[in-house]
Amino acid sequence: MADLALGKESSDFKKGLQAGISIGIGYFPIALTFGLLAKTSGLSIYETVLMSLIVFAGASQYISLSLIAYGTGIFEIILTTFIVNIRHFLMSTSLNEKCEEDQLINKLIYSFGITDETFSVVATKEGTASTGFMFGVISVSYTSWVVFSGVGHLIGANLPQTLQESMAVALYAMFIGLLVPSMKNNVKVIFLAVFGATFNSIFTIGHILAQGWSIVTATLLSAILIELAEVIKAKYRGAGHEK
Numbered sequence: 001m002a003d004l005a006l007g008k009e010s011s012d013f014k015k016g017l018q019a020g021i022s023i024g025i026g027y028f029p030i031a032l033t034f035g036l037l038a039k040t041s042g043l044s045i046y047e048t049v050l051m052s053l054i055v056f057a058g059a060s061q062y063i064s065l066s067l068i069a070y071g072t073g074i075f076e077i078i079l080t081t082f083i084v085n086i087r088h089f090l091m092s093t094s095l096n097e098k099c100e101e102d103q104l105i106n107k108l109i110y111s112f113g114i115t116d117e118t119f120s121v122v123a124t125k126e127g128t129a130s131t132g133f134m135f136g137v138i139s140v141s142y143t144s145w146v147v148f149s150g151v152g153h154l155i156g157a158n159l160p161q162t163l164q165e166s167m168a169v170a171l172y173a174m175f176i177g178l179l180v181p182s183m184k185n186n187v188k189v190i191f192l193a194v195f196g197a198t199f200n201s202i203f204t205i206g207h208i209l210a211q212g213w214s215i216v217t218a219t220l221l222s223a224i225l226i227e228l229a230e231v232i233k234a235k236y237r238g239a240g241h242e243k
Helices: 002-040 045-054 058-069 074-084 087-098 104-111 116-123 131-157 161-166 168-185 187-205 211-242
Strands: none
Touching (some): 002 045, 002 058, 058 074, 074 211, 087 116, 116 131
């Protein structure tokens, strides 16, 4: 019986590895770019790889680079990362219903590897996701992200100094590239971006807050205003239907 269970776990792990290959390939250019920008932002290769090892969150790592470049304090960086990754609470809760019952330690380990991409792969899998399958998917994606982050840094280190310095602009281009597709599909994202940029500009230009706190406060205020508007609009619609 134990051999049978072990064989099933091994088979599920292999299936997870196969399912995670597409994620690993998709992470290749993004992780490579992150490593390249980390080099131009002043991080050493050890710091770059360590960030990918212990954070493993693309958007948060990119935001951290911009905050580090501004000289933002560690507390503001941690708080900003927390805000950006709040959605992980929802993803983890959803996957907890999808995954098989297992020891808490196993769930704690593979929950670290939940990203938007691994969530999509596991959530769309037919039936229950076993622990072996989860570890398989996450092993490929995690390894790909960490390895190519380091490779990107090594490539950046061999670029001419002038080109390294100019690559800082690519960080902002990356944010624009991530933002524009979302703006096309969701009007709320447009308002969030406009309000966030406006608040941040006011706080920064007016010297009201430091750069790090300005970004955090602008993000929170924008999100609160948008959600309040959504609540008011829902109540208004409800009142209209009642009439």
